Amino acid sequence: MQIKNSAVSMIIDASDQKELEEIKLQFLGRSGKFTLTLKNITKVPAEKRATIGKLANEVKDAIESTLEEKISSLKYQASDRRKQSIDITGPGIKPEIGHLHLITQAIEEVSEIFNHIGFTRVRYPEVEWDWYAFEALNFPQNHPARDDWETFFIKQTPDAKKGSVILTPHTSSGQIREMERKKTPPIRMLNIAKCYRRQSDVSHSPMFHQFEGLVVDKSISITHLKGTLDYFVKSYFGEDRKSRIRPYHFQFTEPSLEVDVTCGVCKGKGCKLCKEGWLELGGAGMVHPNVLKSGGINPKEYTGFAFGWGVERVLIMKEGIKIDDLRLLYSSNINFLEQF
Ligand code: DAH
Numbered sequence: 001m002q003i004k005n006s007a008v009s010m011i012i013d014a015s016d017q018k019e020l021e022e023i024k025l026q027f028l029g030r031s032g033k034f035t036l037t038l039k040n041i042t043k044v045p046a047e048k049r050a051t052i053g054k055l056a057n058e059v060k061d062a063i064e065s066t067l068e069e070k071i072s073s074l075k076y077q078a079s080d081r082r083k084q085s086i087d088i089t090g091p092g093i094k095p096e097i098g099h100l101h102l103i104t105q106a107i108e109e110v111s112e113i114f115n116h117i118g119f120t121r122v123r124y125p126e127v128e129w130d131w132y133a134f135e136a137l138n139f140p141q142n143h144p145a146r147d148d149w150e151t152f153f154i155k156q157t158p159d160a161k162k163g164s165v166i167l168t169p170h171t172s173s174g175q176i177r178e179m180e181r182k183k184t185p186p187i188r189m190l191n192i193a194k195c196y197r198r199q200s201d202v203s204h205s206p207m208f209h210q211f212e213g214l215v216v217d218k219s220i221s222i223t224h225l226k227g228t229l230d231y232f233v234k235s236y237f238g239e240d241r242k243s244r245i246r247p248y249h250f251q252f253t254e255p256s257l258e259v260d261v262t263c264g265v266c267k268g269k270g271c272k273l274c275k276e277g278w279l280e281l282g283g284a285g286m287v288h289p290n291v292l293k294s295g296g297i298n299p300k301e302y303t304g305f306a307f308g309w310g311v312e313r314v315l316i317m318k319e320g321i322k323i324d325d326l327r328l329l330y331s332s333n334i335n336f337l338e339q340f
Helices: 002-015 017-028 033-043 047-086 102-115 173-182 222-236 289-294 311-319 326-330
Strands: 120-122 128-131 153-159 162-166 187-196 205-219 243-248 254-260 278-287 303-310
Touching: 002 017, 002 033, 002 047, 017 033, 017 047, 033 047, 033 254, 047 162, 102 120, 102 187, 102 205, 102 222, 102 311, 120 311, 173 187, 173 205, 173 289, 205 222, 205 311, 222 254, 222 278, 222 303, 243 278, 254 303, 278 289, 303 311, 311 326
Parallel strands: 120 187
Antiparallel strands: 128 162, 153 162, 187 205, 205 303, 243 254, 254 278, 278 303
């Protein structure tokens, strides 16, 4: 018993593994105190041997289990000390984080640029009446865009006034909706939304994004349009880029224009990415008087300008890249998206 008590108290007081090894040797080793005592068992009278043997086993078990407990408690203390020794002021391990999709980034950037010059961002329905997308925008009944080879029609009985239900093929449908919302000018709208057309090839997808600007006020002229264009081109593409306008035709603007931007790769000199130094940005023009009338605005009192450009298009133009297949943008292919 005495051996047991002194062994247990020494084990408990031990401060490291080495000390424990020594204690183990001292008691349980070949010439350890316990081992020697056990050897003397032969000297004990035969009738008492069984009791003594049992007692000896208990002593041995107690020493061994105390030793085990002490070893694991020392190990735990060591790992706890290691944890506490982490330098919390040191730089951490940076978790990997993703980024917004390229199209979302472009939409945010475009919104911000126009927000600076007083345009309010709006969003109008993607499932739209023919009235807003075509009729009110001065499209004649037989215009090819109204054909079901060009536009997606929703199976629904047409409305007596607003006509068929379609997936909007352009953000210009937001022009009339904004005139109805504001009732009287000034209007400075930026409508960014998804558009749908029956097209699918390497440079067209059935769903794409456009941003549409509309300004209506007293004495708005083409110079305001040109100034806005230049401001956008320099803010989005860079100070060294220029814009130009060419005559064109749209149903809902008169005069109508196509806007070009100097190529970002050759800076206007001409290269294989562009047409003699210029890249086509999209359409613009002065709002047609019939469109103002459809929106309940008197064209004798107010004038306006509008523009509508593709988000995917400006993004590709900004990066100065030729994407082999536009549909890659919607593929969630991380290897592709991480390049930008
Ligand atoms: N809606 C036309 C399209 O999708 C683009 C457009 C052209 C919008 C001229 C306009 C504009 O606002 O004035 O092709």
